[in-house]
Structures are given as C-alpha cells and as structure tokens.
Amino acid sequence: GQQVMQIPQYQHVQEGEDFTTYCNSSTTLSNIQWYKQRPGGHPVFLIQLVKSGEVKKQKRLTFQFGEAKKNSSLHITATQTTDVGTYFCAGYGSGGSNYKLTFGKGTLLTVNP
Amino acid sequence: KAGVTQTPRYLIKTRGQQVTLSCSPISGHRSVSWYQQTPGQGLQFLFEYFSETQRNKGNFPGRFSGRQFSNSRSEMNVSTLELGDSALYLCASSSGNTIYFGEGSWLTVV
Numbered sequence: 001g002q003q004v005m006q007i008p009q010y011q012h013v014q015e016g017e018d019f020t021t022y023c024n025s026s027t028t029l030s031n032i033q034w035y036k037q038r039p040g041g042h043p044v045f046l047i048q049l050v051k052s053g054e055v056k057k058q059k060r061l062t063f064q065f066g067e068a069k070k071n072s073s074l075h076i077t078a079t080q081t082t083d084v085g086t087y088f089c090a091g092y093g094s095g096g097s098n099y100k101l102t103f104g105k106g107t108l109l110t111v112n113p
Numbered sequence: 114k115a116g117v118t119q120t121p122r123y124l125i126k127t128r129g130q131q132v133t134l135s136c137s138p139i140s141g142h143r144s145v146s147w148y149q150q151t152p153g154q155g156l157q158f159l160f161e162y163f164s165e166t167q168r169n170k171g172n173f174p175g176r177f178s179g180r181q182f183s184n185s186r187s188e189m190n191v192s193t194l195e196l197g198d199s200a201l202y203l204c205a206s207s208s209g210n211t212i213y214f215g216e217g218s219w220l221t222v223v
C-alpha cells in the first residue's frame with residue numbers, strides 16, 4: 001500500500017534558525033497536505049498543494065510539491081517558539097484510494113529561545 | 114461555525130471491554146474519517162464514511178468498526194479491547210479535500 005515517509009523524525013533548533021522537513025511518498029500523489037499539531041493538541045490543516053512543482057508561502061513557511069508529485073517539503077525561515085509542534089505531511093493517492101489520507105509520521109520541532 | 118466535536122474526551126477501559134466513541138462533524142460536512150494516533154505508529158487511517166456509507170477502510174482488525182448516521186454524526190466501536198488499543202482516536206470531517214480534526218478521544222486500556 002501507499003507509504004509516506006517523513007524526515008527528520010526530530011529537529012531541535014535555536015530560535016531564529018531555519019527548519020526544513022521532507023516528505024516522500026512511495027506512489028504518486030494527487031495532492032499533498034501539511035498539518036501542524038501542537039503538544040497536547042490535534043492536527044490543524046496548514047496548506048494543500050495540488051500541482052506538480054507547486055510552491056506556496058505562508059509568511060515564514062514555504063511549501064513545495066515535487067515535479068513527480070511524490071515528494072514535498074516544508075521550510076520555516078527564522079523559527080520562533082510558536083513554531084514548536086509536530087509537522088505532518090499527508091497525501092491522497094492518485095489511484096483508487098482517493099478517500100484515504102495517508103500521513104507521514106511527522107517531524108517534531110522544538111525551538112530553544 | 115462549531116468545529117468537530119468528539120465525546121468522550123478521556124476514558125479508561127479494562128482489557129476485554131468494548132468502547133464506543135462519538136463524533137459530530139462540522140455542520141454541512143458529509144464525510145467523516147477516523148484515525149488512531151500513537152507515539153510509535155503516528156496517525157493511522159481507520160475508515161471513512163460519506164452519506165452513511167463506508168468508502169474506505171484502513172488495515173485494522175475487525176474489532177474496529179464504525180458507522181455514520183443520516184445526520185452525518187459518526188461512531189466508532191472497538192470490541193474486546195487490548196492494551197495496544199490505548200491511543201488518541203481522532204475524528205475528522207471534510208468538505209472537499211481539506212479535513213478538520215476534532216480534539217480527539219484519549220483511550221487508555223488497562
């Protein structure tokens with residue numbers, strides 16, 4: 001079945017440093033979504049990318065979808081303590097599993113003030 | 114607009130018992146999906162319902178079941194609980210591809 005791998009599993013940075021998490025799917029995705037889960041909270045939708053090679057920005061966050069629609073990345077510029085949490089990527093397969101969203105295991109980001 | 118509501122938020126059950134969790138989706142959302150979240154396995158898809166029909170199912174044993182009612186509210190049931198079923202169970206509703214999670218039900222099996 002479809003697998004979504006995410007690296008790194010953990011990342012600790014000093015406030016002000018940049019952060020990147022990478023997501024790779026075993027199969028082509030129809031779209032990729034990113035979620036953030038604060039400690040003790042629930043996943044919150046951040047963004048969806050649909051087109052091959054798409055790049056979207058939300059303030060200090062930059063999201064990319066690979067040309068082959070099998071990989072994605074999330075980059076945070078100049079991290080802040082409010083960025084702490086686990087970032088998940090998730091994708092719908094491009095075949096018959098369009099109703100099943102497969103999540104990566106997430107990257108836990110901690111920020112030292 | 115109210116978000117996704119899950120009840121109960123916390124519960125403790127004994128091995129061998131069964132449990133039913135409830136989810137009320139965002140008004141107007143007809144798709145409801147369920148996920149199990151554990152530290153080791155991350156977020157794993159359980160099943161998804163749309164208009165009372167299960168459209169997809171994850172790789173969980175038959176002890177895990179669900180249903181959706183005509184008002185889009187959903188329940189999931191786990192029978193013969195095992196220690197490994199201890200997890201955060203998340204319900205999500207969607208209209209289109211974006212899904213909105215509830216705060217989850219924390220289940221501890223002792």
